[in-house]
Amino acid sequence: MGLLSNTLLLLSTLLLTHSCYSAHEHTTTTSRLTPTSLPLDILLETIIGASLLCATIVLSNNQLRPIAHRVWAGKLEREVGAGPWGQLDERVGFLNIRTKRADFAEFVKAEGRS
């Protein structure tokens, strides 16, 4: 998380907290007999604080994954070679260890020759 996103998060949290506190103060200090609506600056502070907080959280997180299955699975296939159902191809529960060891012995022989 960069310095800018951390600063913006702190700022927006402070704004939101301050606006909530101001709203609370306003409702407790104004008398019940002359009701007034919430002052404009508190409203603006709440809106700005909330939207800045949401925007910073979303934009600072770069671990977002694609939504469409076809795009996400395609990304996995081309980046790491196996998708979420790779274990249906590998089937580790039925692993044939003797053929794996034989393959490895051949691999070592081939590497030794080359």
Next chain:
Amino acid sequence: MSLLKQILDHLQKHPQPLKTPASSFQLARFAPAFLQSSDSHKDTQETWLVYEQLLLACLCVEDDVSASKLLHTLEQRFGSQRSRIQALKGLYDEAQATDDRELVEVLRWYEKLLQEDPTNLAIEKRRIALLTSLNRRTDAIAALVNLLSHSPTDAEAWAQLAELYRQQGLYQQSIYSLEEVILITPNAYNIFARLGETYYIASPNDPEQLADAVRHFCRAVELCEWYLRGWYGLRLVTGRILKEGQGMKGKEGLDRAKTERLYHVAGERLKTIVRRAKKGDKGWTGFDKGEVLAAEQLVKEGE
């Protein structure tokens, strides 16, 4: 970065570490250092996952010293009565066996454990794997059918049955088993590709079967837009349909024009994959080199 984090990072970048001897070796070389490090004494879920993966890799590359140490620690932590630990111990014994007689002893041990506890799924699977390894394929298939009769939602078991049937040449049964896997995991595009391949292998001259193969490959690439086997299969089967001039007229939804379009789209996709994989672009390094070469060959043949 701690060694544990390094290994977990490696496992994330290579999710099928036992696929080839080279990839098993890449993982197994972490084992001696891991056993020496303090990370191996932590008691977290990640540590034990790494233990299991390293054990499998070490057994594949014949590093039996590290394998026995890893197995011993697992047994001490979880006890040797747990089915998963028993399966790992069985795997270790199978790897150490030098002749058929010793393998039959391991088989007897599996059967004894199954008599004591018939619900031991891990040992049932190991028994089936050992029967396959001993070339007793009919016994393996019978045992697997028995497993599936009491555990019908095990996709891995259905996939294994499909493979065993395919090896025996029983393609219709193989197709049935693959369809059972699809019922359990409907988005498994690799199984759709296998279905297409099995339809193609089963009857390469029957236009209806080829049309079904095309449909399965289309579904596979619909679910995963860069699935090399899917595009390869699509190009191969549509190429065969166009070449043999099979009577595709009147077949619902698959006429000559559509087949040609699919053929060309598959060709374009394969060319993109081959070009970017060979260049080694970032985000395109996951393809298997052999598969990329085969795709290049197929596209060249079609030109």
